[in-house]
Amino acid sequence: MTVLLKTENLKKYYRAKNHKAAGKKNGLLRAVDGVSFEIEKGTVFGVVGESGSGKSTIGRCILNLTRPTAGNTFYEGVNLGACGKKEWAALQRKMQVIFQNPYSSFNPLMTIGQSLQEVGRVHRMEKREIGERIAWLLEGIELPLDSLSRKPQELSGGQLQRFAIARSLVLKPDFILADEPVSALDVSVQAHVLNLLLSFKEKLGLTILFISHELAVVEHVCDTVAVVYLGKIMEIAPVDDLFGRMKHPYSRALISAKPKEHPLQNKERILLKGSPQDALDPPSGCRFAPRCPSRFGELCEKEVPVLKQVGNAHYAACHLYS
Amino acid sequence: MRTVQIPYTMFSEDRRSSQGGLGGASEGAQRLNELCPPELECLLLDIQGLRVDLMTARGVGYAVRGVDLEVKPGEVLGVVGESGCGKSVMAKAIVRLHDAGRTRYSGRILFSGRDVFAMREKELEAFRGGETGMIFQDPQSALNPILPVGEQIAETLRVKRGFSWKQARQETCELLEAVEIFPAEARYAQYPFEMSGGMLQRVMIAMAVSCKPKLLIADEPTTALDVTIQAQILDLLRRLNRQLGMSILLITHNFGVVAEICDRVAVMYAGRVVECGGVVDVFDAPAHPYTQALLNCVPKSGGGKNVLRSIPGTLPDLYQKFDQCLFAERCPHAGDACGAGAPKREGRGEGHVVYCSL
Structure with missing residues (x-):
């Protein structure tokens, strides 16, 4: 398998405005703190974590929607941070994005058709080609042609999200960043949108970076999953390994918190104490140490664990395995 | 039907005596039997044919179209449904929280035998927050x-x-x-x-x-929270339910939450209850086509990469009056009987009812 996208030690720090009042060390908010992973071509790579863990920031940094503080992202071997304007424009065609809330990612003054054409126009596609492409995509998302003349607010969330998928595919990209694409939708609609996304993935051989906090969805959609906590990757594993044989105590707690599927299901529940630490003032050792049920002493509090291989394509950042 | 006053213990005393985590499911059932002997029909909340019409700029919105629902003392009743099915409107109607000038209620809501719609302003004030408590989705606001x-x-x-x-x-x-x-x-x-x-x-x-309160109305209490925090909050609600004997009416769109803490569940669609029964019965043998379809939409662990089954079509128009089954248009089993008249109420074993003509 070939690697399509690779990040190396990606970091994004924000300077907190009012750090003195907050009384925090140096006023740096470490949203993403040294994240490295590889995404193989044609697979769905999931990023799960709780809110504030930095999962969306990882996605935004990869697409350069926010400039990373440090670290590199390589797309087919090209360093995205160091490429020229022309090269970047060509790469943008190959990397597209779907956001969580379709109502805020469509221009309310444009009709859906205009929004879809706009993407092709900006990237200098031929008019006829744009039209053909949109017609083909409409068939794929199972919506009638006349819905193109509607405005976003006239459509339901599910319909609009299907258009968001179509819009992301107008330029024939190879890579899609899907940032919580179904979190705002009802289950019956969510199922439809996920089915569409996966069927396009099969048809077009897409590679998807799928960011979500919903474990059931991630388990259904992804091939490989990274678990993030406070800006750091805790574990990366093939999906079956993660949900069956997770190694990191945080992954175990997170997955055990997933609600039951059946009332009689007997589940071990690891209730974590408290809520995640502040990213302004993260623990000096392992980020998870203060809440970790398997913490075993000073090492956890002093030294930051690195990702170690613990199985086939399975990595965990925990002192238990070093 | 007789309504029985539930014995009520002081909060703090009770807390001390039962510290030490959650009791088992059987303990809960046992307590339920003590509070409410099965030979006595006792209900804490009895909703009969509730309709809520909302006067909006676009016309009359029929948000709740005739709901029968009951909550027994000490139980956790889940109400599930998708957005727009009227579950929150119904919850607010229980404590008459809607703007009186723009809402038309009909039907009856009996709380411990007293008619909520007949309450005077003073009585209502004591009822809200006194005998009932309410929590919402977004605590921040x-x-x-x-x-x-x-x-x-x-x-x-x-x-x-x-x-x-x-x-x-x-x-x-x-x-x-x-x-x-x-x-x-x-x-x-x-x-x-x-x-x-x-x-x-x-x-x-x-x-x-x-x-x-004797009844806690929880409207999507964990929807805005992360899974690990959701687990903590559900754990807390369950414990309060056990320790205080407080009934909970839990509104959610998440079947996982229902499986986690509810004793019974009512499934709502377009302002009506389509099915109601014990959680295990509903999960094991969902009788209404909508319940079946909804349960099929949820991605399952170990289900592999199978295609999820979604529900085709959209919700019926909120501003139109209907008599017939509202799900018929989207129903895979719909027949001639479905278009004619209201769906029949049918019992399926103990306490399990389904509203379907098939």
């Missing part, structure tokens, strides 16, 4: 941003139970500890913006149970 959280709980105690500030403060701290907010004294003085979403939801719960 339910709390006053410029008052310390402790004071907001204490204010409730002063108004509803006539405490002095000193008493109220002490009781508030006990309540905060009961919902696992430590250290309570320091947290008392904090403002909502200083707390996380999970913490604020705990504050809301503390406030809602401060007057020892």
